[in-house]
Amino acid sequence: MLRAFVDGIDGLGLSQAIQNTAWAIPTLQAVHILAIAVAVSTITILNLRLAGFVSADGPLRAAADRAYVWIWSALAVLAATGVLLVMGEPERALLNRTFQIKMVVLLLAIASTASLRWIAPDQEAADVAGARRRLLQAAAALSLSLWVALVVAGRWIAYTGV
Amino acid sequence: MEGVRTMLQALQDSAIATAIAESGWLYPTIETVHVLALALVVGSIAMLDLRLIGAAHRGRTVTRLATEVLPFTWVSFGIAAASGFLLFSSAAVRLFDNTPLRIKMALLVLAGLNMALFHVFTWRSVHRWDTDASPPVAAKVAGGVSLCLWVGVVFFGRWIGFV
Numbered sequence: 001m002l003r004a005f006v007d008g009i010d011g012l013g014l015s016q017a018i019q020n021t022a023w024a025i026p027t028l029q030a031v032h033i034l035a036i037a038v039a040v041s042t043i044t045i046l047n048l049r050l051a052g053f054v055s056a057d058g059p060l061r062a063a064a065d066r067a068y069v070w071i072w073s074a075l076a077v078l079a080a081t082g083v084l085l086v087m088g089e090p091e092r093a094l095l096n097r098t099f100q101i102k103m104v105v106l107l108l109a110i111a112s113t114a115s116l117r118w119i120a121p122d123q124e125a126a127d128v129a130g131a132r133r134r135l136l137q138a139a140a141a142l143s144l145s146l147w148v149a150l151v152v153a154g155r156w157i158a159y160t161g162v
Numbered sequence: 163m164e165g166v167r168t169m170l171q172a173l174q175d176s177a178i179a180t181a182i183a184e185s186g187w188l189y190p191t192i193e194t195v196h197v198l199a200l201a202l203v204v205g206s207i208a209m210l211d212l213r214l215i216g217a218a219h220r221g222r223t224v225t226r227l228a229t230e231v232l233p234f235t236w237v238s239f240g241i242a243a244a245s246g247f248l249l250f251s252s253a254a255v256r257l258f259d260n261t262p263l264r265i266k267m268a269l270l271v272l273a274g275l276n277m278a279l280f281h282v283f284t285w286r287s288v289h290r291w292d293t294d295a296s297p298p299v300a301a302k303v304a305g306g307v308s309l310c311l312w313v314g315v316v317f318f319g320r321w322i323g324f325v
Contacts, residue, residue: 026324030317033197034204037316041205044234054230057222148198155194159186 102153109146202238214305262321
């Protein structure tokens with residue numbers, strides 16, 4: 001069934017166009033990487049603010065909200081370029097075990113990142129009690145780890161067979 | 163030119179370079195470290211550049227943002243450079259002639275030059291425009307040029323493997 005889906009995507013006009021344009025896939029990948037840069041940098045700095053290593057300039061929830069604008073925008077670009085990349089190489093992507101794992105990790109990363117806002121209190125870092133702070137640090141570390149795992153999985157697609 | 167090729171061959175024949183070239187997992191692992199490091203370099207520089215252009219983070223003072231962000235930039239750049247060198251060494255002779263790689267190196271030099279010029283000249287007066295949402299033209303140009311160069315570094319970096 002997945003095979004039929006792959007063949008179906010492969011036959012689309014846009015897919016063929018991407019596949020037949022030499023510069024399409026490297027360009028899409030480069031844009032994908034730039035969006036990764038925005039997402040990973042933002043999440044890294046947000047992590048440090050939530051953990052109290054870098055000043056958050058105000059309540060933590062507000063810091064999370066500011067970071068989200070960048071993270072979700074980057075995610076939109078990642079999704080768009082991702083879809084186009086799959087259309088450019090449907091078999092290499094969809095039938096690849098590493099790609100499938102990456103998609104599961106993606107869902108976890110989105111959920112984990114979204115949860116940060118609810119865990120982040122409407123207080124400054126210095127005012128957050130010990131237990132709450134540790135929970136916050138753990139949640140932030142988890143979300144960053146999942147994004148790193150995403151990048152690892154993304155790179156490994158090229159090195160694992162179907 | 164022969165001297166250069168001899169050196170490159172020696173680099174490629176070194177124990178580490180050979181290990182990377184022959185291992186099934188070492189190259190992808192170093193590559194992944196390279197991607198993560200460059201993500202932090204480009205992402206952190208972009209934050210500062212967008213501030214210099216006046217397009218984002220306008221509420222933060224420039225010096226404060228720079229102080230927070232630049233340590234990341236430097237540490238990540240070190241890791242990116244080290245991992246990049248290791249990747250290069252595994253196929254040094256062939257990659258020396260790789261056009262996208264040469265362009266990428268040239269862009270990196272230009273980006274460094276841009277940063278140096280900005281630091282020597284425009285940064286001198288930063289206390290005067292530190293809190294301005296819209297910095298002076300010189301700062302905007304530096305930020306804009308920097309963004310373009312780093313985007314170019316990523317594009318040509320990706321092209322290396324496709325040529």
